[in-house]
Amino acid sequence: MTALELAHQLRERFGGVLGEPEQFRGEVSLDLADPERVAEVCRAARDELGFDLLLDITSVDNHDRPPRWLLVYHLYSLRHGQMLRLRTRVPEERSELPTVSGVWPAADWHEREVYDMMGIRFRGHPDLRRILMWEGYPYHPLRKDFPLGGLPSEVPGVAFTEVAPLEGGPFVTTPGAADAIHREPRAKPGPTEG
Amino acid sequence: MQTTTVIGYDSKVEGDVVITRLEAALNWFRQYSLWPMPMGLACCAIELMAAGASRFDIARFGAEVMRFSPRQSDVMIVSGTVTYKMALVVRRLYEQMAEPKWVIAMGACASTGGMYRSYAVLQGVDRILPVDVYVAGCPPRPEALLDALIKLQGKVRREPVLRTLKRPGPALPVRPPARQMELQP
Numbered sequence: 211m212t213a214l215e216l217a218h219q220l221r222e223r224f225g226g227v228l229g230e231p232e233q234f235r236g237e238v239s240l241d242l243a244d245p246e247r248v249a250e251v252c253r254a255a256r257d258e259l260g261f262d263l264l265l266d267i268t269s270v271d272n273h274d275r276p277p278r279w280l281l282v283y284h285l286y287s288l289r290h291g292q293m294l295r296l297r298t299r300v301p302e303e304r305s306e307l308p309t310v311s312g313v314w315p316a317a318d319w320h321e322r323e324v325y326d327m328m329g330i331r332f333r334g335h336p337d338l339r340r341i342l343m344w345e346g347y348p349y350h351p352l353r354k355d356f357p358l359g360g361l362p363s364e365v366p367g368v369a370f371t372e373v374a375p376l377e378g379g380p381f382v383t384t385p386g387a388a389d390a391i392h393r394e395p396r397a398k399p400g401p402t403e404g
Numbered sequence: 405m406q407t408t409t410v411i412g413y414d415s416k417v418e419g420d421v422v423i424t425r426l427e428a429a430l431n432w433f434r435q436y437s438l439w440p441m442p443m444g445l446a447c448c449a450i451e452l453m454a455a456g457a458s459r460f461d462i463a464r465f466g467a468e469v470m471r472f473s474p475r476q477s478d479v480m481i482v483s484g485t486v487t488y489k490m491a492l493v494v495r496r497l498y499e500q501m502a503e504p505k506w507v508i509a510m511g512a513c514a515s516t517g518g519m520y521r522s523y524a525v526l527q528g529v530d531r532i533l534p535v536d537v538y539v540a541g542c543p544p545r546p547e548a549l550l551d552a553l554i555k556l557q558g559k560v561r562r563e564p565v566l567r568t569l570k571r572p573g574p575a576l577p578v579r580p581p582a583r584q585m586e587l588q589p
Contacts, residue, residue, distance in 0.1 A: 342489070343488070343489060344489045349523075351523045351524070357523075358521075358522065358523070359522070359523065360522065361523070369489075369491065369492055370488075371488050372527065374517065374523065374525065375521065
């Protein structure tokens with residue numbers, strides 16, 4: 211059974227909540243209109259369609275184009291050998307949706323990462339703590355409005371962060387300036403210099 | 405008639421003796437048995453392992469006894485990227501090491517943050533620890549680490565052991581780090 215057929219089956223099961231399956235380069239995506247039903251849809255996908263492996267949960271920050279958050283679930287069926295992408299949008303005012311860690315235990319850490327990096331909360335999660343940054347860090351660093359170099363922070367008795375020196379940016383190229391060979395004395399000589 | 409009198413020491417009875425200063429002897433003991441604490445945090449730790457293996461053989465310099473307990477180590481080799489989350493642990497392990505203690509910052513990340521100009525990475529372990537030797541490289545070759553170890557041995561050899569031995573507090577003058585980090589008890 212192909213991923214498209216499975217996606218259509220899931221759509222029939224849930225009526226108007228799921229959008230038309232989109233296919234792009236052999237990958238099938240389904241949009242879920244109501245993020246509150248994500249756990250229900252995932253449970254049906256696992257029990258009835260055989261999506262027994264959760265590959266990843268990730269999130270996209272749309273910043274100033276609401277709804278701000280896009281949650282992306284990558285499901286895989288070992289029985290059918292097919293992948294399905296499930297997407298759902300969450301507005302910034304809510305920033306919360308049900309956990310799927312009851313469906314796949316693997317979701318536990320993925321949801322902690324989304325919470326740590328984006329600040330989206332998962333209702334019913336057994337242990338919603340930060341996973342990459344230290345406990346008590348005040349920001350969610352993968353948001354679009356967070357600077358790459360970081361922001362200074364300090365929790366006395368716990369830890370601190372400082373702004374990393376970016377020296378103008380991570381990858382700076384100035385139009386009209388000398389190229390890397392002339393600008394950088396340690397670079398190897400170019401073909402014109404022999 | 406001239407006679408020779410043996411005073412105090414008879415080499416035929418007591419065997420060979422080397423005479424030296426106490427401080428030189430103590431420093432000599434110390435410098436050839438620096439037990440490292442391998443603080444392996446990233447790919448530099450692979451080169452650290454290579455330095456310990458037979459091809460490069462850190463045992464030639466008396467530093468092959470890698471101790472994973474801070475209580476038994478003399479030199480902490482910080483090899484790898486120190487994230488802010490791990491910085492707490494690094495600092496705590498350093499504080500648990502018994503005096504005298506030294507720190508080698510191995511590689512670009514441990515020395516300066518390296519290529520990780522990022523919100524998550526401590527920009528050099530010298531912001532929380534007093535570093536004795538910095539090793540350049542990304543990652544450094546095992547020879548570079550051995551060179552750092554020899555440089556550290558040179559530093560240990562010149563340390564005024566006796567003058568600082570019985571003083572209360574840290575035995576050796578510790579350069580304060582750029583940033584004091586308070587730890588929760």
